[in-house]
Amino acid sequence: xxxxxxxxxxxxxxxxxxxxxxxxxxxxxxxxxxxxxxxxxxxxxxxxxxxxxxxxxxxxxxxxxxxxxxxxxxxxxxxxxxxxxxxxxxxxxxxxxxxxxxxxxxxxxxxxxxxxxxxxxxxxxxxxxxxxxxxxxxxxxxxxxxxxxxxxxxxxxxxxxxxxxxxxxxxxxxxxxxxxxxxxxxxxxxxxxxxxxxxxxxxxxxxxxxxxxxxxxxxxxxxxxxxxxxxxxxxxxxxxxxxxxxxxxxxxxxxxxxxxxxxxxxxxxxxxxxxxxxxxxxxxxxxxxxxxxxxxxxxxxxxxxxxxxxxxxxxxxxxxxxxxxxxxxxxxxxxxxxxxxxxxxxxxxxxxxxxxxxxxxxxxxxxxxxxxxxxxxxxxxxxxxxxxxxxxxxxxxxxxxxxxxxxxxxxxxxxxxxxxxxxxxxxxxxxxxxxxxxxxxxxxxxxxxxxxxxxxxxxxxxxxxxxxxxxxxxxxxxxxxxxxxxxxxxxxxxxxxxxxxxxxxxxxxxxxxxxxxxxxxxxxxxxxxxxxxxxxxxxxxxxxxxxxxxxxxxxxxxxxxxxxxxxxxxxxxxxxxxxxxxxxxxxxxxxxxxxxxxxx
Amino acid sequence: xxxxxxxxxxxxxxxxxxxxxxxxxxxxxxxxxxxxxxxxxxxxxxxxxxxxxxxxxxxxxxxxxxxxxxxxxxxxxxxxxxxxxxxxxxxxxxxxxxxxxxxxxxxxxxxxxxxxxxxxxxxxxxxxxxxxxxxxxxxxxxxxxxxxxxxxxxxxxxxxxxxxxxxxxxxxxxxxxxxxxxxxxxxxxxxxxxxxxxxxxxxxxxxxxxxxxxxxxxxxxxxxxxxxxxxxxxxxxxxxxxxxxxxxxxxxxxxxxxxxxxxxxxxxxxxxxxxxxxxxxxxxxx
Numbered sequence: 001x002x003x004x005x006x007x008x009x010x011x012x013x014x015x016x017x018x019x020x021x022x023x024x025x026x027x028x029x030x031x032x033x034x035x036x037x038x039x040x041x042x043x044x045x046x047x048x049x050x051x052x053x054x055x056x057x058x059x060x061x062x063x064x065x066x067x068x069x070x071x072x073x074x075x076x077x078x079x080x081x082x083x084x085x086x087x088x089x090x091x092x093x094x095x096x097x098x099x100x101x102x103x104x105x106x107x108x109x110x111x112x113x114x115x116x117x118x119x120x121x122x123x124x125x126x127x128x129x130x131x132x133x134x135x136x137x138x139x140x141x142x143x144x145x146x147x148x149x150x151x152x153x154x155x156x157x158x159x160x161x162x163x164x165x166x167x168x169x170x171x172x173x174x175x176x177x178x179x180x181x182x183x184x185x186x187x188x189x190x191x192x193x194x195x196x197x198x199x200x201x202x203x204x205x206x207x208x209x210x211x212x213x214x215x216x217x218x219x220x221x222x223x224x225x226x227x228x229x230x231x232x233x234x235x236x237x238x239x240x241x242x243x244x245x246x247x248x249x250x251x252x253x254x255x256x257x258x259x260x261x262x263x264x265x266x267x268x269x270x271x272x273x274x275x276x277x278x279x280x281x282x283x284x285x286x287x288x289x290x291x292x293x294x295x296x297x298x299x300x301x302x303x304x305x306x307x308x309x310x311x312x313x314x315x316x317x318x319x320x321x322x323x324x325x326x327x328x329x330x331x332x333x334x335x336x337x338x339x340x341x342x343x344x345x346x347x348x349x350x351x352x353x354x355x356x357x358x359x360x361x362x363x364x365x366x367x368x369x370x371x372x373x374x375x376x377x378x379x380x381x382x383x384x385x386x387x388x389x390x391x392x393x394x395x396x397x398x399x400x401x402x403x404x405x406x407x408x409x410x411x412x413x414x415x416x417x418x419x420x421x422x423x424x425x426x427x428x429x430x431x432x433x434x435x436x437x438x439x440x441x442x443x444x445x446x447x448x449x450x451x452x453x454x455x456x457x458x459x460x461x462x463x464x465x466x467x468x469x470x471x472x473x474x475x476x477x478x479x480x481x482x483x484x485x486x487x488x489x490x491x492x493x494x495x496x497x498x499x500x501x502x503x504x505x506x507x508x509x510x511x512x513x514x515x516x517x518x519x520x521x522x523x524x525x526x527x528x529x530x531x532x533x534x535x536x537x538x539x540x541x542x543x544x545x546x547x548x549x550x551x552x553x554x555x556x557x558x559x560x561x562x563x564x565x566x567x568x569x570x571x572x573x574x575x576x577x578x579x580x581x582x583x584x585x586x587x588x589x590x591x592x593x594x595x596x597x598x599x600x
Numbered sequence: 601x602x603x604x605x606x607x608x609x610x611x612x613x614x615x616x617x618x619x620x621x622x623x624x625x626x627x628x629x630x631x632x633x634x635x636x637x638x639x640x641x642x643x644x645x646x647x648x649x650x651x652x653x654x655x656x657x658x659x660x661x662x663x664x665x666x667x668x669x670x671x672x673x674x675x676x677x678x679x680x681x682x683x684x685x686x687x688x689x690x691x692x693x694x695x696x697x698x699x700x701x702x703x704x705x706x707x708x709x710x711x712x713x714x715x716x717x718x719x720x721x722x723x724x725x726x727x728x729x730x731x732x733x734x735x736x737x738x739x740x741x742x743x744x745x746x747x748x749x750x751x752x753x754x755x756x757x758x759x760x761x762x763x764x765x766x767x768x769x770x771x772x773x774x775x776x777x778x779x780x781x782x783x784x785x786x787x788x789x790x791x792x793x794x795x796x797x798x799x800x801x802x803x804x805x806x807x808x809x810x811x812x813x814x815x816x817x818x819x820x821x822x823x824x825x826x827x828x829x830x831x832x833x834x835x836x837x838x839x840x841x842x843x844x845x846x847x848x849x850x851x852x853x854x855x856x857x858x859x860x861x862x863x864x865x866x867x868x869x870x871x872x873x874x875x876x877x878x879x880x881x882x883x884x885x886x
């Protein structure tokens with residue numbers, strides 16, 4: 001008789017709100033927001049929401065939407081933000097529009113200004129984007145003289161909005177490497193301020209599109225300036241089999257050296273955002289009934305030939321984590337031992353990840369009538385996901401404290417709602433800990449938080465996990481809490497399994513046969529009700545299949561009850577029946593924790 | 601003898617070079633046709649064009665590709681060829697190539713490019729040679745050392761003294777790796793460090809701590825320290841230390857083999873270029 005390991009506990013709701021005394025607080029942010037300084041943002045309807053606008057909106061101030069010119073505002077401001085504009089020709093279109101004297105001296109600058117006068121911003125964007133795709137960037141437009149004033153404006157916006165204790169404005173950018181359309185993009189941000197940032201210019205894929213070269217630059221720049229950096233890969237789902245590959249940029253097997261360098265700079269990866277969810281794919285996780293979630297497979301080829309024979313295991317977070325165990329067993333180091341975060345990748349300067357208040361991937365698709373417009377190769381506004389937030393457990397709202405949370409991976413992702421999620425791993429968590437009013441103290445006192453390592457299991461003991469999930473106070477109830485386990489067998493092959501560890505409404509766990517939570521969404525009004533689901537789960541779960549000799553990782557997935565997807569609200573607004581719109585009417589939003597690893 | 605000649609990539613280089621430039625001659629040099637404003641598009645011209653575009657100087661493969669093209673693809677190819685040729689002639693007519701350093705560099709690159717693609721056709725890696733190569737490049741394969749430890753952190757006034765007392769207690773009670781979290785205060789980063797390199801540890805604790813850690817001997821049953829970091833005092837249970845090492849060849853054979861091939865290709869390319877340079881007599885008038 002196997003003892004059931006599913007233990008659900010109802011604890012008083014105020015436990016979560018007594019956070020004042022807890023060792024770490026929950027902070028919400030977005031590490032991946034583009035402003036009008038990104039050429040693609042500018043060309044597609046955002047000529048006015050610059051970095052300053054982006055920070056003002058994130059802090060809760062009303063601003064003008066750059067495309068449809070209405071006043072927009074966040075009811076619940078963010079705690080931190082990285083404005084991450086593309087480093088490639090950063091802000092150049094602004095300079096072209098403003099006829100910057102800096103461009104007069106450059107032949108291509110004069111050409112682009114003529115192009116602007118003749119045909120407008122889109123032609124300028126296509127021209128400069130084409131130069132990157134063709135691998136023939138304009139050398140006279142990426143000079144320090146042209147790039148410095150723009151970079152300084154980005155730095156100054158962050159510096160003026162950074163208020164330690166209240167709001168953290170990080171300085172960052174996006175390194176947009178896209179060899180043959182394979183997305184290898186990284187957002188890079190720093191713990192330090194303007195003084196250090198003005199000593200370098202953002203590293204761009206025009207200099208090199210190899211991640212190895214980016215890491216070398218980070219290492220050298222860190223050495224020279226004292227600034228630390230975090231680089232965050234994103235959209236592995238459209239990386240054409242390159243993001244979590246078995247080989248490096250030269251096609252050689254990944255070595256321990258590669259693995260360690262990568263993990264020095266890339267402690268976390270983006271698991272969910274507007275261009276889809278990268279947790280896993282239904283063909284990789286056929287036993288996971290929730291695997292087909294916001295699947296987005298539109299590779300940004302821009303005319304390049306699409307890769308064939310793509311190894312899908314390289315494209316998703318879960319398979320990447322599993323591959324990391326395999327490579328670690330072979331080489332002694334794990335290149336894919338990362339935590340996870342969500343962020344928007346919005347290009348509107350407005351960080352909006354909630355279904356009812358989603359202001360577009362780009363400016364032009366922010367209104368329902370424009371959802372049919374193709375804004376990314378083969379993808380339109382209907383296929384975009386209103387997604388991506390990062391939550392960080394940190395001591396205080398400062399650059400230093402939040403940056404440390406990213407480095408130790410005590411961060412997690414949600415697809416938009418602000419569910420609170422604590423996860424601790426150890427060898428002694430029990431049912432009483434889950435009902436404790438000091439759950440966090442207990443968690444830190446007997447184990448490690450998400451992002452941490454366990455090792456050397458005491459004789460006869462399996463890891464147990466203390467998990468506390470609370471609904472978004474202004475959002476929908478929760479359906480369930482799951483633990484996703486990945487492990488490596490003695491032959492060096494990796495496996496995965498999803499465990500239901502807490503279910504709402506007193507449902508019994510029958511694995512894939514578990515009764516679904518139900519659906520309250522009214523397809524005519526777009527309203528739902530919290531008459532199903534639970535507000536909170538607190539549970540201690542022990543791995544019933546633990547083998548102390550096997551490497552493993554565990555992360556937590558929390559599902560909400562079904563709510564209307566943004567496209568359904570648009571369909572209702574347009575007076576279309578939902579069947580005319582080729583996307584699911586409802587969505588089960590979720591949170592993903594960073595993993596905890598076990599190493600024998 | 602003939603077999604050896606055919607396998608010699610240097611000779612390929614000469615042959616293919618001759619074939620390429622021969623084809624170029626047959627199309628005609630830009631000057632004599634420019635006057636007629638005629639661009640001749642024929643099979644030879646397209647084959648040459650394809651080989652340069654694809655960076656593969658294999659006439660048969662190019663011919664196969666040309667024959668396998670759809671009408672639309674062939675038209676696109678011709679359009680590209682004509683465009684390039686027309687722009688090139690126009691630039692020539694304007695005298696843009698005279699004394700132009702960029703053109704000069706491009707021409708040099710073009711020859712390097714041909715030499716490189718020839719060198720890339722070396723395929724087989726002899727096991728003995730790979731072993732020799734590994735022998736003389738061992739340092740390229742060095743793997744950094746790594747540590748596995750847990751720690752108990754104390755900060756504030758007299759942290760080091762309090763830590764020394766606590767160390768006695770931890771050792772008396774034989775506190776295990778997995779119980780470390782029950783003691784001390786919260787550290788900025790992790791509780792447990794598993795198989796982490798000195799650099800990674802320095803990025804969390806500071807460089808002085810890394811150096812102090814390197815002086816401890818691993819002992820899974822002994823709490824050591826306190827070691828001072830940028831943040832406070834740390835008691836350490838260092839359960840494993842793996843020294844830096846160069847792996848055995850069998851562990852990393854594929855990688856070494858590929859490195860060897862690339863090395864060999866570079867050598868051959870350099871040799872080819874050297875042979876060209878040696879055809880000239882250098883008169884130093886400094």
